Amino acid sequence: MNSEKLSNRLERVASYVPENTILADIGSDHAYLPCYLGLKKVIKKGIAGEITDGPFLSAKEQVDLDKLNDVIEVRKGDGLSVLNPDEAEVITICGMGGSLITSILEKGKNKLGRARRLILQPNIGSSTVRKWLLKENWVLIDEEILKEDGKIYEILVAERSGEQPYSDHKEAELLFGPFLLKNQNEAFKEKWAGEVKQWNAILTQMENSSGATAEEKREELRRNIKYAEEWIS
Numbered sequence: 001m002n003s004e005k006l007s008n009r010l011e012r013v014a015s016y017v018p019e020n021t022i023l024a025d026i027g028s029d030h031a032y033l034p035c036y037l038g039l040k041k042v043i044k045k046g047i048a049g050e051i052t053d054g055p056f057l058s059a060k061e062q063v064d065l066d067k068l069n070d071v072i073e074v075r076k077g078d079g080l081s082v083l084n085p086d087e088a089e090v091i092t093i094c095g096m097g098g099s100l101i102t103s104i105l106e107k108g109k110n111k112l113g114r115a116r117r118l119i120l121q122p123n124i125g126s127s128t129v130r131k132w133l134l135k136e137n138w139v140l141i142d143e144e145i146l147k148e149d150g151k152i153y154e155i156l157v158a159e160r161s162g163e164q165p166y167s168d169h170k171e172a173e174l175l176f177g178p179f180l181l182k183n184q185n186e187a188f189k190e191k192w193a194g195e196v197k198q199w200n201a202i203l204t205q206m207e208n209s210s211g212a213t214a215e216e217k218r219e220e221l222r223r224n225i226k227y228a229e230e231w232i233s
Contacts (some may be wrong), residue, residue: 006010006032008147010033010094011165013033016117016119018103020092021044021089022044022088022089024047025048025049025093026092027093027096028073030055030058031060031062032062033092039066043090043124044071045071046071047087049142050075053076056076058091060074062158080107082110085111089115089139090115090119091117093120097123098129118158120205121153121154124168127195130156136141138159139159141159142156145187147187152191164232176228184232189233195228199224207213
């Protein structure tokens with residue numbers, strides 16, 4: 001297939017990539033995202049990074065198919081290790097858990113020198129990503145949440161400079177997303193209704209658990225449920 005049509009999720013990710021930039025798409029799978037942006041002439045160069053043989057070969061095949069070998073380079077390696085220092089201006093990491101995304105960013109911090117924008121799409125654990133961005137002085141500039149094929153996805157966009165979007169209610173905003181809280185669409189409400197249901201079920205299961213760790217976990221769950229009751233309309 002060609003890359004002229006993306007899933008809604010990746011189309012939304014693509015919409016945040018500035019024109020005439022050098023893009024690194026980490027965990028690129030079939031390289032659909034960089035190929036789409038290459039065909040649209042949005043990016044001047046793309047790097048598709050993959051760690052496993054299957055997706056790496058699929059990405060190379062897609063770049064060949066789209067005749068983009070002069071624009072997109074497919075590289076094999078772990079996370080940001082595929083990049084040279086100060087190479088990528090925009091980095092996308094999509095379709096992974098928040099913990100894995102932050103691990104990739106943390107391990108590859110020395111490759112972020114020139115990067116001015118991160119576009120991250122965690123499948124779960126978005127709050128982990130927000131906390132890492134804040135700790136590393138990246139400024140969250142936008143967020144989006146959408147539902148596609150029965151799954152809910154979040155997109156986080158961060159830049160080097162600007163004003164952090166957090167208020168005095170930072171803990172709740174890190175959990176739910178400061179931008180998403182202001183515009184609570186149906187996908188947002190559905191996601192958190194499901195999370196609250198799950199939290200309550202876990203609390204019930206933990207009723208008879210003892211020890212400091214169990215009590216800490218119960219406290220965290222109660223706190224999150226309280227935030228959801230206070231903040232989600």
